[in-house]
Amino acid sequence: MTMVRAASSRRSFLGHSYNLVGVAASLVILAWTLIAIFAPYIVPHPIGNIVDDDYFGPMRQGLWLGSDYLGRDMLSRVLMGARYTVGISLAAVSIACFSGVVLGMTAAVTGGWLDTCLSRFLDAMTSIPSKLFGLVVVAAVGSSIPVLILTLAVIYIPGAYRFTRALAVNINTMDFMTVARVRGESTVYLIGSEILPNIIRPVLADFGLRFVFIVLLLSGLSFLGLGLQPPLADWGALVRENIGGLPFAAPAVIVPSLAIASLTISINLLIDNLPQKIRDRNA
Amino acid sequence: MKSGVFNLVLKRLAVAAVTLLIVLFAVFFATSMLPGDTASMLLGQAATPEAVAGLREAMHLNDPAILRFLRWLLGLLHGDLGTSYANDMPVAALIGGRLLNTVKLAGITTLLSVPLALTLGITAAMLRGSLYDRTVTILSIGVISVPEFMVATLAVLVFAVYLKWLPALSSVNEAHSLADLVRIYAMPVITLIFVISAQMIRMTRAAVIETLSTPYVEMALLKGASRSRMVFRHALPNALGPIVNAVALSLSYLVGGVIIVETIFNYPGIAKLMVDAVATRDLPLIQSCAMIFCLGYLFLITAADIVAIMSNPRLR
Amino acid sequence: MTDKITNWTGADDAMVENAIRRGASRRELLKMLLAGGAAVAAGSMVLGRATQAVAATPVSGGNFKAAGWSSSTADTLDPAKASLSTDYVRCCSLYNRLTFLDKEGVTQMELAESFDSKDAKTWTVKLRKGVTFHDGKDLTADDVIFSLKRHLDKSVGSKVAKIAAQMTGFKALDKSTVEITLADPNADLPTILSLHHFLIVADGTTDFSKGNGTGAFVLETFEPGVRSVVTKNKNYWKSGKPYLDSFEFIAISDDSARVNALLSGDINLAAAINPRAMKLIAGQQGFELSKTTSGNYTDLNIRLDMDPGSKADFVAGMKYLVNREQIVKSALRGLGEIGNDQPVSPANIFHNADLKPKAFDPDKAKFHFQKAGLLGQSIPVVASDAATSSIDMAVIIQAAGADIGMKLDVQRVPSDGYWDNYWLKAPVHFGNINPRPTPDILFSLLYASNAPWNESQYKSEKFDKLLVEARGSLDQAKRKEIYGVMQTMVSEEAGTIIPAYISNVDALSSKVKGLEPNPLGGMMGYAMAEYLWLEA
């Protein structure tokens, strides 16, 4: 094969090709991740302290993002909010995807009654509206970070399961699966070493998408009064508690909305533009 | 061939019945975990132990919950949804009007969002990689990243408070003409379209793109078919399965997931009814609502399956 | 007693009225007020009042639509079961009480013509004649006895069973005279019977969904959790009333949605608006605010019989840690009055104005916490949306605690089930108490040793004795004195911290006339429907 000339907007780096949209998106995600990690050290004010006599205060020196409905510093709250939004969603999506993926692959590989039972049960779970489920859980056991994470995870397990199972069922029909079975391999090896590497890309894409849904559901739950213990707040809760500032275009409501949008849009764009390993060396 | 379809439908229905039963039991166990009962919830601050005991006695809540649940299930077999603990009205009467409202809202949203989403998804797939495609893709992501209550509140502020074009509340009782209907439903429907369309657009686009790369679409191209013929005659009928599946999943949200829209527009649907029922620990009402959500979901999923089967001669 | 706005004087009122006459725009006025240092809330408040000064005479007709803040399938038209504003508003439009409280907090006769007693133990109630129920039946003594006696029946599930328990004997002396015997003397009976639960229903009623009462309106539609519509009772016994042709009541639980519905013209009145929405309403033409400070309060309860409340120093420290000014300023946005840790509000004629609230003093608080050995320990504080503003208050107290090293762990719990599961039970928690017409009710319900809702498990024999003494006395001056002492006791000794009396603000279209504040709560003590009229 002859190299003619480089084409398209994709560039390459370290044996991967990527495009600029993907890079921009990952920079945004990286920025929020760093903020999530270092938030406690960079917030200008404790998030519970009232620093402004006014409420829904405008952006100004010292209160760079204005103040919230109680007169607390919005910048601090948004920075700390990143920690909870990213942290909780990440934990929840990890649990959801891990369980869903493992169950889905196991069901696909094992088949039979296990597959049927799991599929039926998780299908039934899907039919319960997620917000109502959240409502019942919190009414039953109260609201704390672990409960929140588990609730969100449980809500999204059936989806991850369905998705993975569909992919794994296809892989399961491949001859290399038969070869491995004839070799006498265990189920754990089959799902971990034979199936997983083949579905990891779509699973990661699904992971990202589900992350977005969880960020949004988290904000939806805060509307219904479930969420973090005050004065902590994730971005959704920040939007919610300051929604009264919307008529005044208060930064208190606009900024967290933009934060949610920037994170979710970036994740989606990154998924759509994941860097690709270049694998067309001359054969 | 015909009996094959019939058998498939029958099998689906059996599966649906099992799923429904699982859900009812799951909901029952979940609600029995909730602290308090209807008597203490109704009394609220006035719930002294004697008062609760008295009311519980009067409301016949002293039987074990499982017994009451099984009795309710038995009644269900005769088509009786039971009587609400909270206000002694037949559950059917409580649900009736509100279910109709939910169906209306869901129906109107469906009628508008499905064609919109399909059109956008299909056209984006046809013009894959174009500016239009990118715009649709990014907009659809953008739209899902805005929390629902934000969309709804913003819409109210703009259209009801400042422009005064539309009412802020969706008072179903005031719909006397088509114009009223449009005014009343405009905002909740727009909000819901925002919420559910994005996923449908994405899935439609993906499904169409996938079928567009099949050999039979290439064959159509080599027959000299136009782009639209390739899409509408060849790609779409075969992409129908995944598309209706995505549509069904999105629409299932409209049955029980619209609690926020119902709250903000004060629209009396059954999602809010269920929240009330949970708040008052009103077992028959909770169960009936859960059943409706489950049935709605199953109906959509089963309908999607059947459409997929009907559209695919290999499965017929 | 109502409309008391701190740091606002009559002179300011006059200035604003003058300004309006000069033709100043609302925005200019607002600016002027803000420059004067008043909170925005207070500012627009005054505006509403000033414009009302040029009021007109009532006109008949019109359909009135109002929105409360909560409703559910448990909505009821049974006065005994009525639990929320929504039920009160509906019931008040359909039924009448024997007595009611006017805006000054003075008991007035409604279905009763007179209440007489020599010993405050046996009461003779004469009923108004010529009053009929919606179904045409005449009001008789039997109806009254039935209505009051039901509260003693456990299976009714009455909200005031405890208060009603003191009525031990009922006798119909004739068709329109009832004799009520109390277990112990109570001079407040006429006032007690002005509570919304004591609305009079027809004898033998079991199905309350018809709303058959003697009230100003007749029920047309009632859908629990959705709405109610009532229409003018043409045979209403109060001549000329009601003015409205019909009255529709709904509930919009979302604060901003409720305000938006008012601003868009969907409803004429939005009850209990969020103080932060006042900026928005002030910026729009044709809307007014009505403020009521009626004695509703949210209190922080520290149970004295459990850790950490069993350590007196913890309670003392907490009382210093609560920054009452900041709570009124930031959490309530000025819509409240600083409280002095006792339940009798300035709206009540028995309020002890000499009792001063504790000043915010973190150093003293720290001293007490240190003494109690609790500094550095994490103390859970249970708050919920169920108790108005409790979460914001908790956060403010928490932040103050954090500054002196007192770790308060705010636990927000769902409002659903709060009263049953946390209130009265958690060691440190928030409560919310609705206005009650008499100190006697407040003290017997909340502070007597055997009180059903003894929020801090306060026990004092002296207090109990004083309570009985005041109750049985018909000497107003002496009662005021005793109640004054009791207020001081509660404030000093009980574990309930009452940082503020919360004002209620209803927002309404300027076309709605006749709305006056009432000590029993917003919307004219929930009985607004028969007094309002709509300006053409």
Next chain:
Amino acid sequence: MTNLVEVRNLRIEATTDAGRLVEIIKGVSLDIADGEIVALIGESGSGKTTVALSLMGYARPGCRITGGEINVGGKDMAALSEKERARSRGTDIAYVPQSAAAAFNPSSTIMEQTIEVTRIHDLMPPEQARKRAVELFRALSLPDPEGIGARYPHQVSGGQLQRLAAAMALISDPKLVIFDEPTTALDVTTQIDVLKAFKSVMRAGGIAGVYVSHDLAVVAQIADRIVVLKGGEVQETGTTAAILSAAKNPYTRELLAAFEPKPRQTQADGDSGPKPLLRIDNLTAGYGPVKPDGQPVIRAVDSVSLVVEKGRNLGVIGESGCGKSTLARAIAGIHPAAAGDIIFDGKQLERAVAKRTRDQLREMQIVFQYADTALNPAKSVEDIVSRPLVFYHRLDRQARSKRVDQLLDMVRLPRALRYRRPSELSGGQKQRVNFARALAADPKLIICDEITSALDTVVAAAVIELLKELQRELGLSYIFISHDLSVVEAICDQIMVMYNGERVEQITPDKVKAPTHPYSKLLFSSVPKLDPTWLDGLVRDPELVNQYGHR
């Protein structure tokens, strides 16, 4: 303008997944006269399909025609607008795809798709088009020409679909038809029918054709001229006879050589008398619910018995659906048999894989037809080959690495290939890796399920050579399952012919010329020969064809 098609200096570029542009057709020129059939022949990746499609002015997604002229019937397809190209597609030039099964829209009836061209170009009223289609069905000797149009593609067999695809192409009376490997996926007995049908219709209509194939023997039957392609360049052009008899280009000669019968060296067995390694007695396997008597409803393998001797090879031959693959799977335990005994190395084997011991599994390996799906695309060659080393032999890292080198040497693959993923290998290389993995287990018996069918002739011949060599070195036994007689003939000591789940005959390769069973006769006579006159001269017993040529 004398020729119908004149292609000059055609260049086509493709974009790789890394965004690089690669020239895949490098200046191809060719001519086709009116009514002439020209074959494009070459291995996969030689660009033969790309060239054929460019005649319709079409380049697959990711490809672009960058230079040259493509004159078809006086129009330069490369220079036309997309609209104008669409106008000649289906009308002037028609296309018969490689896999008709995939090229038919599954959700539309055959008739609808056959006459679609006439609808698109508004050639004739639908009624007339339907009549014409039925005539074509008849001319292509399709069964039930009146009724077949109402069926859906999945209700029709592969051979029939291939002929239906031809009908679809011919309905508009095109001047040129492009056949893209139209018989590659078919069984030999079916292939003959299809080839015959094509040839007669083309001849009758005087239609010019491009016949893309990798199979010289097939091409020899139908083409007037042959163009040999390799690496996007024309290697040699000539009349069929000239190419077959006097090829000049080395690559062409290589292609021809693959057809020469190879000298067979029978196993020089030092031991006295052959010992059986595997014995199968009355094996029955099938699908569907199990009947009360323990037999499945659909029997794919019906009471088959066979013996494989140590160091000897057994060939199983038969057409698709005869049960030969099910037999292989039943022996390996993937598809447990319903009845019958499997005795391996003197011991009775359990029917299901799950119940066999690890050693039993190790000693019997199976290699599948499609190396694409048999190799996990997510793993490197090293990972794939070393897994059995870890699993069966528990070798440590160093020993493993050494052994992988040995194994790669054994299958004649460069050691550097160990880091590659399967997608970076050619078809032949993949099949070698597939084989190396089986060898890694140190097996006694390897079941080869159609391992050469997906490979080009030259590559397949090389793989067979390799198998023979390995057998010599390692003393292996093979069960060789195939539909291709020449492959089985080349390597096996015994040949078992299967038909409809049953063993019809077992013979030795030297007796292939004279089978006794009528089905074997039909089967063996259907294998195309490198002789242009073979198809025309072929006379088959019509009764036999009726009885067995069911597809």
